[in-house]
Amino acid sequence: MNFAIESISNDILEKKLQSKIDTKTKPVGALGVLEKIALQIGLIQNKENPELKQPTVLVFAGDHGIAKKGEVNPYPQEVTAQMVYNFINGGAAINVFCKQNNIALKIIDAGVNHDFKEIENIIHAKISYGTKNYQDTPAMTQKQCATSIKKGAHLVTETYNNGCNIIGFGEMGIGNTSSASLLMAYFTKNTVAECVGSGTGLQTEAITVKKSILSKVFDTYTPASPLEALATFGGFEIAMITGAILKSAELKMTILIDGFIVTAALLVAHAIDNKVLDYCIFAHASEEQGHQKMLDFLGQKPLINLGMRLGEGTGVAVAYPIIESAINFMNNMASFESAGISGSE
Template sequence: MRISTEFKTALQHKIDLKTKPLGALGDLESLAFKIGCIQNTKSPQITKPTIVIFAGDHGIAKMGEVNPFPQEVTSQMVYNFVNGGAAINVFSKTNDINLKIVDAGVNHQFESDLEIVDAKIDFGTKNYQFEPAMTEAQYEEAIQKSGEIVHQIYNEGCNTIGFGEMGISNTSSASLLMAYFLKLPMEACVGSGTGLKEGGINKKVKILSEVFEKHNVNNTLEALSTFGGFEIVMLYGALLKAAELNMTIVIDGFIVTSALLAAKTSNTTILENCVFAHNSNEQGHKKMLEYLDVKPLLSLGLRLGEGTGAALAIPLLKAAVNFLNDMASFESAGVSGETEQG
């Protein structure tokens, strides 16, 4: 959406005339301005904020070479999400955020009465050490299903959405995607993931470098279908749909940002809708943020995923729009404003 210069000037004027020195609320002022521009109003609202967790398994995880935890942890954590025992459950409850869990392609058959969205493409991807992770048809199905999920959430009244993920070995997929989109060597992209030590990281770099060289990837579709998990392709589709619906998108950490790198090739203006929650402690994430030339709201040393960074940042979005809407202006409060100093 194109925002007029007149509107931007009026919005900034409203921010500047609050009872404070110019710029005294720092990044909250920039955040209020951004959300106002997304919603094209000087009185923006955060309504029914929601985080969607896409969960999927990766074929390479069965080998146990790039992941210290077994593949079964993905399904076990989905149960933990459903039972309310994970960090994202705690933070979502603390901050009054709706939470949806999506089975994008977990290698497990969940009971039909579980409170999860069944969007399973397959029981995990193929092992990209030997073949592409998924077919083009599976890739297209993942995009379609995730778009439908986001559209439904939007129709329920949500205008602010964040995304999380769960999938053992998905930092490997994210590293491969980062290497492709940023044109960086694998050692600059690979971190500790779920807890690899130096020897494990070196082995992971070697394996993923071999994977990268094996496949002739030429575009976004090929990159995602070759290296991505079903949950990462669903993140890609969800990001594009959220931008299409002009929602405020809260970007989490390393995995979600890898999907955003792909989404940016399909929608060159998507960053206008994105707020970056935090700087993950996964070493590649800082490079991604520098590449995108964006500033995250928080830096807490997180590297958990699940959308936890987004859940912690959403209260800042609420604070930003609330000061814009509810804080007195100098005129309404009868407070003298700043005078020009010679």
């Protein structure tokens, strides 16, 4: 459970990278955020010529006990398993965008309330058949939470050992916006009402009910640590993503953060070790209303805002070409000297 995460701060390398960026055939700063991305990835990889190797998105799926009642989610719990089959069969948005941008995709059963047996094209990492309903009892035991974190870390290690150095995470789980809202309230100190949104499509009256239910849940517990909060309110998929984020940072991988649910997992990881932020690039701003407040809390700006709120890691996959552009200009764009162009005085 201990992750040795190092800061990417390196004054000497940063000056070299910045000089390389500034002497490209352009006005200083003219490529805006792309320049910041190139600098960050150079520092993460500790080299002047950073490269992107085998980009991968891991999608973790898990069910939530509260979803069985249907009070906080417009879709039945069975949709989680149905969507996992859609991922496996290549029919979801994340499949389309990963294929378009040559991103490897892995689907993980973290805790779906369904038996996938020995189906191929899925990683079997089930902790249990969904979490318990935190209206009655904590979502998972401390042991289950720890096991989830370790499994997420293990899957990242395997991906890293296969040559990947840039990774993103997605999720699927009916009811997981409720878990993310509770975790957000715990870590950001916003009220539950400020954290709750429409999820997969609740209308105004149903959102009011959701806020009331989750506020009562939140007031029932007093978690004493980030891990206890995760065990109390989280999902198996969120806990695995937390472990995956921490391990990715330890391995000095570039981490692409998706929307509301993945950022909730990041809030847990950040509370454990705030140096994880050094390795994170925030792909997009979700339309789920709490996400912008999460980004503000972390002091981060996303690359794109396209009104998306699908989850699955789709924000990561859509934003990935921007990351590629940053690395490509860094490595392939001429400098004033190499092009024989007079630079600014």
